[in-house]
Amino acid sequence: MIRLLLRLPEAGVAGTWPTERACRNRLIATRWPDGVRCPKCENAIVGFLKTRQNFYCKSCLLQFSAQSHSIFHRSHVNLLSWFRAAELLIRYNAHHPDLNYPTGHDLRDVLGISYAAAHALKRKSLSELLQPDGGLLGRCVAVGSAVSAPSNVPVGSSEELLWFYHRIAN
Numbered sequence: 001m002i003r004l005l006l007r008l009p010e011a012g013v014a015g016t017w018p019t020e021r022a023c024r025n026r027l028i029a030t031r032w033p034d035g036v037r038c039p040k041c042e043n044a045i046v047g048f049l050k051t052r053q054n055f056y057c058k059s060c061l062l063q064f065s066a067q068s069h070s071i072f073h074r075s076h077v078n079l080l081s082w083f084r085a086a087e088l089l090i091r092y093n094a095h096h097p098d099l100n101y102p103t104g105h106d107l108r109d110v111l112g113i114s115y116a117a118a119h120a121l122k123r124k125s126l127s128e129l130l131q132p133d134g135g136l137l138g139r140c141v142a143v144g145s146a147v148s149a150p151s152n153v154p155v156g157s158s159e160e161l162l163w164f165y166h167r168i169a170n
Helices: 002-007 012-016 020-031 079-095 104-111 115-129 135-141 158-169
Strands: 046-049 054-057
Touching: 002 079, 012 079, 020 079, 020 135, 079 104, 079 115, 079 135, 104 115, 115 135
Parallel strands: none
Antiparallel strands: 046 054
16 A cells, blocks of 8 residues: 555546546546556447447447446446545555545545445455555556565565665654
């Protein structure tokens, strides 16, 4: 989480992607850096249905959105809330990994969603963010360049952890 914290945008998630459209464009750029591909057959020849805001594969005819077949699939929570929740989880867990913050109630209050949705969002987001690269959600919100400790600091050591904490404090 510390590596993700160091890569969060300075303006914060809401300042960097203030609208749902901006979040969707960020998701598309992160998920398909070389252009949109069909999640079913991996075909790169896709069209876009403006009225439905969906893509369609010209090979297998699958219709899909930017969220389809990802952590965001079938979620009723908008992308901006997912991104804001990820930022909160990264900030809290980088500083206090032993505490269970923010709670589902905290996320409910900040995001203005139901407790059940906030609890599910937290569980799914943490699972994704704890992947080695932060998963798709982490790659969406952590946009800065990757930060590594100097080469003389052993990877995975307590020295590396102290180096990162010192970097956060300054």
